[in-house]
Amino acid sequence: xxxxxxxxxxxAREISVKLLNSAAADLFYLYARTRQTRWKVRGPFSFSLxxxxxxxxARFQEYIxxxxxxxxALGGYVEGTLGETVRQSCLEQTEDFVLQRGxxxxxxxxxxxxxxxxERMRAALKRVTAEKDFGTAELLTxxxxxxxxxxxxxxxxxxxxxxxxxxxxxALTH
Numbered sequence: 001x002x003x004x005x006x007x008x009x010x011x012a013r014e015i016s017v018k019l020l021n022s023a024a025a026d027l028f029y030l031y032a033r034t035r036q037t038r039w040k041v042r043g044p045f046s047f048s049l050x051x052x053x054x055x056x057x058a059r060f061q062e063y064i065x066x067x068x069x070x071x072x073a074l075g076g077y078v079e080g081t082l083g084e085t086v087r088q089s090c091l092e093q094t095e096d097f098v099l100q101r102g103x104x105x106x107x108x109x110x111x112x113x114x115x116x117x118x119e120r121m122r123a124a125l126k127r128v129t130a131e132k133d134f135g136t137a138e139l140l141t142x143x144x145x146x147x148x149x150x151x152x153x154x155x156x157x158x159x160x161x162x163x164x165x166x167x168x169x170x171a172l173t174h
Contacts, residue, residue, distance in 0.1 A: 012133045021071060021076075023140070024064050027143075035053075037106045038057070063142075074136070107157055118147045
C-alpha cells in the first residue's frame with residue numbers, strides 16, 4: 001500500500017483494495033459478456049436489445065474506471081491485466097457457446113452473470129461497511145443499484161418470453 005492521507009485505517013484500505021480489484025474483475029467479465037450478448041442476439045427485437053446492451057456496457061466501463069481510480073486513491077495497486085482479471089473474477093467462466101442458440105439463451109446467460117455479480121457486490125458492500133470505509137461503500141452502493149436495475153430490465157425483456165413461443169410478441173391492446 002502506498003502511504004496516503006486517507007481516513008480509513010491501513011487494514012480497512014487493504015480489504016477495500018482487494019474487494020475493489022475483485023469487483024473490477026467481475027465488472028470487466030460482465031462487460032465482455034454484455035458485449036458478446038450484444039453481438040449474438042438476432043431477431044425482431046435485436047436493434048432495441050443492441051441499444052440496451054450498449055448502455056449496460058457503457059455503465060460497466062464507468063464503474064470499472066471508478067473502482068480502479070478508487071483503488072489508487074486508497075493507496076492500492078490496480079490488478080488490471082487480462083490474466084489478473086481472469087484470476088480475480090469469481091463469476092462462472094462459461095465458454096460453451098453451442099448451448100446458446102437464440103436471444104433467450106443469451107439473455108438468460110447474461111441475467112445469470114448479473115445475479116452472481118450482484119451477490120458478490122452485496123457481500124463486498126457489507127464487508128467495507130463493517131470496516132467503516134464509507135467512501136468505498138458509497139461506490140459499491142451506486143454500482144449495486146445499477147446492477148439491480150439492469151437485472152430487472154433483463155428479466156423484464158425475458159418475462160413475456162418465458163411462456164409459450166418467445167419469438168411471438170404478445171398482442172398489444174388499445
